[in-house]
Structure formats: structure tokens, C-alpha cells
Amino acid sequence: MTRSATNPSRRIREEIEARIRSGEWRPGTRIPIEQDLAQHYGCARATVSKALGELVAAGLVERRRKAGSFVAHPPVHSAVMTVPDLAELIAARGEAYRWEARTIVRRKNAAGADTLQIDGVHFAAAEPFALENRTIELAEVPAAAAADFTVEAPGTWLLAHIPWTSARHVVRAIAATRAEAKALATGSGAACLQLERDTWRGDRPVTHVRQLFRGDRFDLIAEFQAGMARRDGGL
Known part of the structure; x- marks a missing residue:
């Protein structure tokens, strides 16, 4: 027995x-x-x-x-020093992924250059996973003007079409506003992880994105070795 x-x-x-x-x-x-x-x-x-x-x-x-x-929804893990594709990360956890674009607007930035501004929601297993607000520089990525971001998340499209050479991440723990909490299907003031990222190709900006994750659904992981050079702008 x-x-x-x-x-x-x-x-x-x-x-x-x-x-x-x-x-x-x-x-x-x-x-x-x-x-x-x-x-x-x-x-x-x-x-x-x-x-x-x-x-x-x-x-x-x-x-x-x-x-x-x-x-439970298993937390999604991502390396801090990479530019992740959320669709791949969520699919790797065995959950169905969906992107929903809320607004797509073409605007001029402060310097008078054309940009594409996109707001939307990433879903995992039919539940909100992350909010995204992204700006794409059309001078550097003109093909983005013709892309259909109602069917493909802009991050996924950019990784497939535009090579980048450098990126900068800023990660903060914040409390969700009432509107953000509603969009993420969580309580007002709930702990969230905010990731802001800029990517460049050479010295030319490609995109800026702000993503807001439910704190219980996403982990950022960094691995270090003894003797690694210290980087400025730590978290």
C-alpha cells in the first residue's frame, strides 16, 4: 500500500x-x-x-x-537585461495570449517628429496581464505606420522587424490608480510593477514603452557574477 x-x-x-x-x-x-x-x-x-x-x-x-x-496563475519570469516578447513569455507558461489595442494615434513629438502612440492590454489566459503605453519613432521605423497593431502587439512586431543595439530599463514598484486597477482587474491601490524602457539603434531612438504589471503575475530576474562591472543607474 x-x-x-x-x-x-x-x-x-x-x-x-x-x-x-x-x-x-x-x-x-x-x-x-x-x-x-x-x-x-x-x-x-x-x-x-x-x-x-x-x-x-x-x-x-x-x-x-x-x-x-x-x-493559480504562475508568475511570468523575465531577465532584466533583455527586451522580452510578452507573447512568448506567456505562451511558455502554457497560457493563451491575446493583445488588445485600445488607441492608436499618430502625433508629433516635442521636436516636431512623427510618432505613433499605442495604448493596449496584454492578456494571459483571458485575464489582463499588463497595460502598455508605447511611442514608436516613425523617422527610425517608418514601416510601423503601415503595421496593423490591432492584431499584433507592437513589441512583438518591433522585435521581428527592427534590430536594436541598446536599451535602458527603469523598474519601479507603484500602486495602481483606480483606472489602472480596473483595467488590470485588481483592487485599487494594488501593488504593481512598472517597467519603462527605451531602445535605440545606434544613437537613434526606436521606441519608448511603459508597461504596468500586476505585482503577483510578473518577476524580473537578474543574474550576476563576482567581479562584474558596476553599472550606473541602479534600481
């Missing part, structure tokens, strides 16, 4: 975990209530609660007050 067969809490945890990792239960899926699980497994509700608590601690399940337990 296996250990899980003699340990109801472990059996429940392993079976729910297997459904999550196999993709049968996708992120955002509502897990049956504790009373129903206890009846299904023929055990006490406290046993089910213990199993779910262990899954919460492992980051596989999240409990929402007055709503129940749901399969």
Missing part, C-alpha cells in the same frame, strides 16, 4: 496537483468547494483544507475571500 493511499490529505493534494500540471485544470479554474471534495474523497473537510493549504503554499492554488479556491 502506498503512502498516499494511507494519507488522505496527500492523496487529495497529489490528484489535484496532477490535474493542474497536466493542464486539465487551467489557471483560473475554480476548484470544487471543500464540502464537495470531502464528500468525493470520503474524508473530513479539515483533511481537504489541509491539502489545499499545501497547494497554496506551493503556489499552485490561490484562495479568494468569499469566492473559493482557484488554480
Whole structure:
């Protein structure tokens, strides 16, 4: 007899975990209530609660007050020193990706040069993942004027069409405004990660972007080695 067969809490945890990792239960899926699980497994509700608590601690399940337990959205990880394609990062986590452009406007900047300004939302598993406000310099990227950013996110298009030589990131933790919280489907004042990035080709600017992520859905990771040169403008 296996250990899980003699340990109801472990059996429940392993079976729910297997459904999550196999993709049968996708992120955002509502897990049956504790009373129903206890009846299904023929055990006490406290046993089910213990199993779910262990899954919460492992980051596989999240409990929402007055709503129940749901399969957690795994955080997306990105290296700080790269220019990531959010579509690829989200797809790599096994979640469906979608981009929704809200506004696309052609304007002149302070220097009188033509720019394209794009506002939109990145979705992961049908839920808002990040807000984006981007400016593209049309003098450097004239082909962007004819691109259809209603069907392809501008970051994805730029990475595929325009080589860049340098980039600068500025990362801050901020509280979402009421409008931002609504767009991200989170609470007003919720902790968010703001990433502002400028990219250049040689000494010519290509794009500036501000992206706002839910703090519980995105991690920026940097790896260092002893003896690496110190960079100015630390976070």
C-alpha cells in the first residue's frame, strides 16, 4: 500500500496537483468547494483544507475571500537585461495570449517628429496581464505606420522587424490608480510593477514603452557574477 493511499490529505493534494500540471485544470479554474471534495474523497473537510493549504503554499492554488479556491496563475519570469516578447513569455507558461489595442494615434513629438502612440492590454489566459503605453519613432521605423497593431502587439512586431543595439530599463514598484486597477482587474491601490524602457539603434531612438504589471503575475530576474562591472543607474 502506498503512502498516499494511507494519507488522505496527500492523496487529495497529489490528484489535484496532477490535474493542474497536466493542464486539465487551467489557471483560473475554480476548484470544487471543500464540502464537495470531502464528500468525493470520503474524508473530513479539515483533511481537504489541509491539502489545499499545501497547494497554496506551493503556489499552485490561490484562495479568494468569499469566492473559493482557484488554480493559480504562475508568475511570468523575465531577465532584466533583455527586451522580452510578452507573447512568448506567456505562451511558455502554457497560457493563451491575446493583445488588445485600445488607441492608436499618430502625433508629433516635442521636436516636431512623427510618432505613433499605442495604448493596449496584454492578456494571459483571458485575464489582463499588463497595460502598455508605447511611442514608436516613425523617422527610425517608418514601416510601423503601415503595421496593423490591432492584431499584433507592437513589441512583438518591433522585435521581428527592427534590430536594436541598446536599451535602458527603469523598474519601479507603484500602486495602481483606480483606472489602472480596473483595467488590470485588481483592487485599487494594488501593488504593481512598472517597467519603462527605451531602445535605440545606434544613437537613434526606436521606441519608448511603459508597461504596468500586476505585482503577483510578473518577476524580473537578474543574474550576476563576482567581479562584474558596476553599472550606473541602479534600481
